[in-house]
Amino acid sequence: MLEIYAGSNALKTIQEQGFKQELFTSMLGASGGPKWFTLFGLDKYLFGEFFKDRTTDLNLVGSSAGAFRFAALSQQDPVAAITRLATYYSETVYSKNANAKEITTKARELLSAVYGKDGISQIINNPLFKAHFIVARCHGLTSYETKPLQLVGLLTSMLLNKVNRGLLRHQYQRVIFHHPTSQLSIDDQYNFNNVYQPLNQENLADALLASGSIPLVMEGIKDIKGCNKGMYRDGGIIDYHFDVNLTPNNGLILYPHFNAKPKAGWFDKNSSREVNKANYENTVMIVPSDKFINQLPYQKIPDRKDFTQMDATTRINYWREVLLATEQLADEFDQLIHSPELLARKMKAF
Numbered sequence: 001m002l003e004i005y006a007g008s009n010a011l012k013t014i015q016e017q018g019f020k021q022e023l024f025t026s027m028l029g030a031s032g033g034p035k036w037f038t039l040f041g042l043d044k045y046l047f048g049e050f051f052k053d054r055t056t057d058l059n060l061v062g063s064s065a066g067a068f069r070f071a072a073l074s075q076q077d078p079v080a081a082i083t084r085l086a087t088y089y090s091e092t093v094y095s096k097n098a099n100a101k102e103i104t105t106k107a108r109e110l111l112s113a114v115y116g117k118d119g120i121s122q123i124i125n126n127p128l129f130k131a132h133f134i135v136a137r138c139h140g141l142t143s144y145e146t147k148p149l150q151l152v153g154l155l156t157s158m159l160l161n162k163v164n165r166g167l168l169r170h171q172y173q174r175v176i177f178h179h180p181t182s183q184l185s186i187d188d189q190y191n192f193n194n195v196y197q198p199l200n201q202e203n204l205a206d207a208l209l210a211s212g213s214i215p216l217v218m219e220g221i222k223d224i225k226g227c228n229k230g231m232y233r234d235g236g237i238i239d240y241h242f243d244v245n246l247t248p249n250n251g252l253i254l255y256p257h258f259n260a261k262p263k264a265g266w267f268d269k270n271s272s273r274e275v276n277k278a279n280y281e282n283t284v285m286i287v288p289s290d291k292f293i294n295q296l297p298y299q300k301i302p303d304r305k306d307f308t309q310m311d312a313t314t315r316i317n318y319w320r321e322v323l324l325a326t327e328q329l330a331d332e333f334d335q336l337i338h339s340p341e342l343l344a345r346k347m348k349a350f
Contacts, residue, residue: 004346005284024058028257031064057130070131136173137232141153
């Protein structure tokens with residue numbers, strides 16, 4: 001039911017030392033909307049069991065849905081929080097012709113339910129699990145809320161990306177909203193201009209919402225308090241599945257993901273551009289297998305299109321079945337990390 005891919009250094013390290021939680025110093029969480037439901041069981045197992053007795057920092061770096069997950073998993077009761085996220089997200093219902101305002105309002109309500117009364121304080125003050133939310137600060141036409149102008153800006157982004165991904169830095173700035181004590185930095189071969197902004201009580205809710213504010217679908221978040229003026233949108237625009245180098249690079253990176261072939265940015269979804277393997281040398285990817293996916297209803301993983309292509313009752317029942325099925329992935333992962341022989345047969349080079 002699971003596939004495990006490891007970069008060259010990660011593979012060597014685990015072959016020598018076993019699959020131990022203390023080997024990992026960072027974790028990645030990708031964009032992708034409800035695709036993350038396939039990781040629900042793994043998330044609960046990782047933070048309810050695997051990392052339960054952790055004593056050292058673990059940097060959680062997420063964009064969009066990945067940021068939502070890590071906002072939950074960096075709370076005092078991560079299993080309860082990620083369960084709230086899965087429940088509220090999967091049971092969200094929109095009106096037939098929902099506009100950006102309605103979708104944004106419901107997203108804010110969803111996140112408020114996830115971190116509740118003091119979840120924001122728990123995220124900011126967590127001494128071990130250090131959340132990082134990736135957000136894209138927009139320039140030019142992509143900063144407008146008017147759909148025709150925004151669409152022209154996005155089409156320009158698509159063309160620039162086709163020529164050279166690095167040209168997107170003229171339209172977007174990567175903003176890393178980070179745990180107040182984090183020393184993590186991010187760089188890539190495309191030289192995006194990064195800004196590091198510590199999370200606090202005043203900016204966390206807007207930063208988290210901004211990280212998932214899908215262009216054309218949701219409203220952008222304008223002028224986040226205490227930050228540079230401007231329009232902030234979905235972090236997946238730049239970092240959809242990640243093609244970055246994390247420093248300090250003193251451990252392995254755990255990456256539960258719904259896809260064995262990560263794409264760097266939002267505009268790479270349908271391109272042949274591959275990520276830089278050098279950025280994955282220390283990464284271990286845990287991915288649902290085709291066998292698992294083929295056993296799901298409709299033989300596919302959840303997708304944002306389900307909101308419009310299924311009636312609410314059908315969609316919610318389908319998504320509940322997926323969430324329940326992911327317990328199989330957690331069970332298999334538990335077996336693998338406690339059986340070196342099974343793990344050795346399962347792991348593949350990235």
